[in-house]
Amino acid sequence: MTRWLVIGGGAAGCVVGSRLSEDPSNEVTVLEAGPDHGPDHSAADVGLFLDDATRWHADSTVVRRTGGAAEHYWQGRGLGGSSLLNGPVMVANPADRGVAHLMPLEPPTALGALGGAVVTAVSDALPVMLARRGGRRVSAADAYLRPILGRPNLSVLADSPVARLLLGDRAAIGAVTESGVRHLADRVVVCAGAIRTPALLLVSGIDTPGIGEGLQDHPAFAITLELTPESVDETLPSIVATIDRSGAQILVMNHLPGAPHYGSLIGALMTPTSVGRVTLDPRTGSTLVELNELSTQTDVERLTDVALEGLELASHSAVRAVAPRAFVDDRGTSADSLRGDRVAVRAWLQTHLTGYHHVAGSCRRGTVTDDFGEVHGYTGLYIGDASLFDGVPPINPYLSVITLAERLSAHWRDSTVT
Numbered sequence: 001m002t003r004w005l006v007i008g009g010g011a012a013g014c015v016v017g018s019r020l021s022e023d024p025s026n027e028v029t030v031l032e033a034g035p036d037h038g039p040d041h042s043a044a045d046v047g048l049f050l051d052d053a054t055r056w057h058a059d060s061t062v063v064r065r066t067g068g069a070a071e072h073y074w075q076g077r078g079l080g081g082s083s084l085l086n087g088p089v090m091v092a093n094p095a096d097r098g099v100a101h102l103m104p105l106e107p108p109t110a111l112g113a114l115g116g117a118v119v120t121a122v123s124d125a126l127p128v129m130l131a132r133r134g135g136r137r138v139s140a141a142d143a144y145l146r147p148i149l150g151r152p153n154l155s156v157l158a159d160s161p162v163a164r165l166l167l168g169d170r171a172a173i174g175a176v177t178e179s180g181v182r183h184l185a186d187r188v189v190v191c192a193g194a195i196r197t198p199a200l201l202l203v204s205g206i207d208t209p210g211i212g213e214g215l216q217d218h219p220a221f222a223i224t225l226e227l228t229p230e231s232v233d234e235t236l237p238s239i240v241a242t243i244d245r246s247g248a249q250i251l252v253m254n255h256l257p258g259a260p261h262y263g264s265l266i267g268a269l270m271t272p273t274s275v276g277r278v279t280l281d282p283r284t285g286s287t288l289v290e291l292n293e294l295s296t297q298t299d300v301e302r303l304t305d306v307a308l309e310g311l312e313l314a315s316h317s318a319v320r321a322v323a324p325r326a327f328v329d330d331r332g333t334s335a336d337s338l339r340g341d342r343v344a345v346r347a348w349l350q351t352h353l354t355g356y357h358h359v360a361g362s363c364r365r366g367t368v369t370d371d372f373g374e375v376h377g378y379t380g381l382y383i384g385d386a387s388l389f390d391g392v393p394p395i396n397p398y399l400s401v402i403t404l405a406e407r408l409s410a411h412w413r414d415s416t417v418t
């Protein structure tokens with residue numbers, strides 16, 4: 001019998017808990033910081049839960065630009081992790097789809113007025129695929145954990161935030177929760193997400209070089225569109241279509257959370273070169289998350305290109321017919337004031353950068369771990385989540401995280417020596 005402890009019941013943790021417990025010679029415990037919200041029958045819509053503070057970590061902040069102020073950063077909390085809050089736009093190559101076959105995929109039933117206008121305006125705009133069934137969200141917990149909760153060798157403990165890892169002689173032997181409960185294990189898999197995984201390793205005194213280094217998100221901007229009354233359709237998902245280019249994406253939002261009369265074009269750089277990091281403040285011990293976005297000139301120029309294209313799209317006659325006015329800030333500055341003006345767009349991006357909430361790459365495979373997620377210098381200590389990627393994936397990363405966790409779990413399960 002091998003005792004596995006999985007820390008974090010998010011997208012990756014649900015897969016790892018499910019797959020490892022398929023082998024009856026494994027005893028698997030999943031510790032999740034947040035609650036079990038129960039089966040998710042909500043519409044699969046980003047932003048639906050942003051006013052439900054039980055679904056996200058209230059204390060998550062990032063510094064987006066070097067020297068800038070810390071701002072709140074959405075990260076899911078509870079069984080399912082960020083799959084409780086996300087798009088959930090699923091982008092995958094066919095190989096990924098074959099591995100992550102438990103996640104259902106469904107397109108929106110219609111594109112809505114704005115989505116339809118964009119598809120008319122741009123030949124390569126495509127409807128998104130969403131992780132849902134019958135119009136309802138299927139979180140990673142719903143797909144992977146909920147159907148197998150009765151397995152005798154699986155314990156899923158919600159409301160169990162881990163304070164630190166328990167270590168023997170350069171070996172992981174378990175973890176202790178914030179309330180002081182100790183969980184002993186032969187193998188520990190940390191799946192606390194790309195911000196909290198490195199933070200937990202650092203606070204536990206893991207000294208492998210590279211922990212926290214290389215964090216990335218997709219840097220993004222938003223152009224807000226004021227819809228005509230007849231173009232408003234809240235019955236559709238917010239995100240209906242994307243325009244995908246090599247290294248860039250423009251995502252079409254049919255309506256905004258809490259503001260159905262507004263849609264949005266969100267443009268993002270999908271292959272950024274700037275890298276950030278997660279560190280512990282030496283004075284307070286608290287987690288410091290610096291994304292360091294647009295710190296290379298390449299990123300500045302490429303995101304400027306995407307923004308110039310987004311501004312043109314917002315002024316296209318098909319889009320104007322359903323959204324006559326477009327804004328680049330919350331003071332009502334017209335998007336037309338930036339159109340075609342590279343210098344002005346560059347300046348605007350410096351102050352109006354936003355993000356995709358796709359953090360990854362903070363404990364990279366090959367640097368912090370071996371190819372199979374085992375942390376260099378320690379036995380029995382593994383990482384299984386978005387931290388492992390070699391930077392942020394060039395696509396919306398949810399399905400890539402699921403696929404990675406599937407592949408690692410299969411390896412760990414098959415290589416377990418009892």
Ligand SMILES: Cc1cc2nc3c(=O)[nH]c(=O)nc-3n(C[C@H](O)[C@H](O)[C@H](O)COP(=O)(O)OP(=O)(O)OC[C@H]3O[C@@H](n4cnc5c(N)ncnc54)[C@H](O)[C@@H]3O)c2cc1C
Binds near residue numbers: 075192196
């Ligand atoms: C608002 C939002 C929108 C998004 N939209 C999309 C999208 O449309 N398409 C897409 O592809 N991707 C999207 N993503 C990204 C996608 O959801 C993530 O890439 C993916 O969920 C990351 O998986 P993970 O397992 O690494 O982390 P998470 O899913 O975040 O899971 C980490 C889990 O660990 C738990 N945890 C943290 N610390 C501890 C601790 N100390 N002890 C115990 N548990 C702990 C957390 O509570 C959480 O449940 C979005 C993300 C957000 C936040």
